[in-house]
Amino acid sequence: MQELITRAKALLESGEVQRVLGWKQGEHIYDPEPAFFDSAEALKDFVYNGFCGANLSKYMIEAAKLEGKTLVFLKPCDSYSFVQLMKEHRVDREKAHIIGVGCKGKLSVNKIDADGILDIQGAGYPDCADTLTVDTLYGQTTVSYKDAMLERCHVCKGKEHMVCDEQIGESADTADSDRFAQVAAIEAMSPEEKFAFFQSELSKCIRCNACRNVCPACSCRKCVFDSTKFDSTQKANTTSFEEKMFHIIRAFHVAGRCTDCGECSRVCPQGIPLHLFNRKFIKDINSLYGEYQAGVDAQAKAPLTSFTQEDAEPSIVAEGGLTHA
Amino acid sequence: MPVNQNNEEFRPVIVAFCCNWCSYAGADLAGSSRLSYPADVKIIRVPCSCRVNPMFILRAFEKGADGVILCGCHPGDCHYSTGNYYARRRMTLLFSMLDFIGVENGRTRVEWVSAAEGVKFSETMNSFVAKIRSLGKNVRLGDLRCKN
């Protein structure tokens, strides 16, 4: 972490960048938040540890409108989002100095089964422990780093940066499960079971819109969910249909552009596995229209803005052709 | 005559999005050829199948439709050359998502019907309405929340 601060200071002092986009210490050890730093002194609050899961790419949309260059720290998975935003002309590559930071898996406090957490040791970077020591109001407990990791880190796309000017820090491979296993398990359920599963998950939704707000692919200036013409502008639901509408449309709007960064699920205060919707689309796109990973190549043709004459007919769904593909 | 509630036939509400250049004219042809299709089908004319946003489909269900069908020009015949190819990808993904969340997938359909295919139009509508009748009222799409 010190290395990052030293480099950021040097770039600020040389005048090469006007500001730094990074993470700053939150109220607790486990809730650092994205922040802009515009001076070397301000950097005293800078942190980079196992809890810095927040993807900073989306903030670069605002940074692109500011004077001068912005130094941004991107983890490997964040860099996919940045490339995707470049492809959509939402960020300005020229106005970004990107430091690719290493990542050894990011943690979620929700995965630590303890109340009254005071401090957590072992979540640092680059030196993280295999076992986290958690001090709570009620004593000390431990949890393995792996078990406290975000779901998305278990299905990590790899620790290679898709875009960066320089790299600092090393990474550790964290992928240990199949990315589509959960989706496939749901596909194998009966319609009643599927329905019951999503009913129980989506009933938790409080329409806080956090998933939309955090999503780096959701970058429209005007969002359909804020339109007065849409049936659910208000956050409180007036009909029972709204959650479903909201979640299908949210995922659909990023279909073919979602890099599967997992931010939606990370920020959901209700713990809804929102990434399942996105991943279902990714899985279908891969099996129908060929493997596609958004955020790898800014020149590549996106699956929903291209077609082939031989594409499958929508009836393939009713025929069950997609379920086990 | 007293109406027996239980004996009343189920009349589904079916929304058909029809492309102006083909299926809508196909429906016209079906009419002028005196071919019949059930009155449960409510046609909404769209400029091209590609005009149909996935939200239109969901919105129709939200407003009480029991089935939604999209009719467009045959692939390769779109008035705007390629609109229906994009629509095809979108609808495939949307239908697959509906299937994924456990809504019977027979409630949605895409069919390519040209302006000359009055017979196909009437047959398609008849079979779709029959399918929806057999599925019964759409409760799942109307209500995903646990209310009880």
Ligand code: FES
């Ligand atoms: S004009 Fe009929 S589908 Fe495009």
